Amino acid sequence: MTNLSSLEIEIARNLDSVNNRISKAAKSAGRKPEDILLVVVSKKQPVRVVRAAMNVGIRNFGENYPEQAVDKIAAFIHDPNIRWHMIGHLQSRKIRIVAQKFHSMQSLDSLDLAVKLNESLGQEKKILPVLLQFNVGGELNKHGWEASKEEHWEELLPDVAEILKLPFLDVRGLMTMPPLEIEIENARMHFRKLYRLKEFLQHNFPQKSWSSLSMGTSVDFEVAIQEGATIIRVGQAILGTRV
Ligand SMILES: *Cc1c(COP(=O)(O)O)cnc(C)c1O
Numbered sequence: 339m340t341n342l343s344s345l346e347i348e349i350a351r352n353l354d355s356v357n358n359r360i361s362k363a364a365k366s367a368g369r370k371p372e373d374i375l376l377v378v379v380s381k382k383q384p385v386r387v388v389r390a391a392m393n394v395g396i397r398n399f400g401e402n403y404p405e406q407a408v409d410k411i412a413a414f415i416h417d418p419n420i421r422w423h424m425i426g427h428l429q430s431r432k433i434r435i436v437a438q439k440f441h442s443m444q445s446l447d448s449l450d451l452a453v454k455l456n457e458s459l460g461q462e463k464k465i466l467p468v469l470l471q472f473n474v475g476g477e478l479n480k481h482g483w484e485a486s487k488e489e490h491w492e493e494l495l496p497d498v499a500e501i502l503k504l505p506f507l508d509v510r511g512l513m514t515m516p517p518l519e520i521e522i523e524n525a526r527m528h529f530r531k532l533y534r535l536k537e538f539l540q541h542n543f544p545q546k547s548w549s550s551l552s553m554g555t556s557v558d559f560e561v562a563i564q565e566g567a568t569i570i571r572v573g574q575a576i577l578g579t580r581v
Contacts, residue, residue: 342394343390346390346393346394349387349390349391349394349396349576349577349578352575352576352578353394353396353576355575356559356575356576357371357376359559359560360374360376360559360560360563363561363563367563369563373568374563374567374568374569374570375568375569376572377398377399377400377423377425377552377571377572378391378396378398378572378573378577379399379425379571379572379573380400380401380410380573380577381402381403381406381425381426381573381580382406382580383573383581384581385409385410387577388410388413388414389413389414391576391577392414392417392420397419397420398421399420399421399422399423400422400423400425400444400571400573401422401423401424401425401426401440402424402425402426402427404424404432404435405435407422407435407439408435411439411440421441421442422439422440422441423440423441423442423443423444423571424436424440425445425513425552425571426445427447427481428445428446428447428451428455430454433451433454433458434458436455436458436466437455437461437464437466438462438464440466441466441467442466442467442468442469443455443468443469444468444471444513444569445469445471445481445513446468446471446501446507447470447471447482448483449497449500449501452468452501452504452507453500453504455506455507456504456505456506456507459506460505460506464506465505465507466508467508467510468509468510469509469511469512469550469552470482470498470501470509470511471513471514471515472494472512472513472532473486473514474486474531474532474535475514475517475528477517480515481515483497485531485535486531488538491535491538498539498543502543502546509548510547510548510550511548511549511550511551512532512536512539512550512552513551513552513553514529514553516528518557522558522561525557525561526561526565528553529553529554529562529565529566529567532551532553532565533551533565533566549568550568550569551567551569552567552568552569552570553565553569553570554570554571554572555570555571555573556572556573556574556575556576559572
């Protein structure tokens with residue numbers, strides 16, 4: 339092995355520990371660790387940190403702000419294995435950046451945005467994997483379709499039906515960012531609700547495979563895995579505190 343920098347050593351160590359925890363959580367739920375994609379959230383981290391992460395083998399990165407991601411994406415444009423996932427609320431005027439440069443969009447949170455993103459992708463002649471973001475915790479000011487009350491889930495169906503018709507969006511599943519809970523069991527309740535919502539959508543739109551569930555961050559990814567997450571989004575537990 340070539341000499342690693344201290345930053346690379348630290349990230350490698352964190353990655354190893356997170357991977358072990360993923361394995362344990364998966365096994366405790368009778369699942370296979372390899373069915374869970376770890377997206378490393380690099381928001382607010384400089385290119386230098388992303389490079390160190392790349393050097394220890396990380397290939398899937400999550401970003402919240404397209405305008406901050408462009409420099410990092412450009413720095414590794416020649417690596418065909420790297421994947422950039424958009425995980426934050428997308429403003430209309432930044433849609434083009436996502437259409438052109440990202441490999442997935444996990445935070446699709448309105449029909450209006452879906453229509454505009456589809457249009458932009460059409461110009462690029464590119465089909466993008468997307469997840470629909472739901473607000474299952476009932477917090478005000480949270481992005482995503484309000485889905486805290488199961489008795490209102492029927493009301494979500496018209497928007498979802500419209501989105502499924504958009505040819506440049508490949509809808510793969512659901513994403514949520516629940517309220518930060520002190521009690522881990524409260525987080526579990528939110529993840530369970532997203533899982534049930536996935537089954538509800540699967541039942542109503544059986545022609546689609548609703549296989550992806552993106553939920554869980556540094557503080558609660560193990561619970562998310564136990565409740566069916568197929569994608570977890572982990573930042574600080576791997577890259578350290580954000581600047
Ligand atoms: C920041 C962020 C994460 C990662 O949070 P960490 O605490 O760094 O693990 C995951 N998902 C979303 C949507 C985020 O904004």
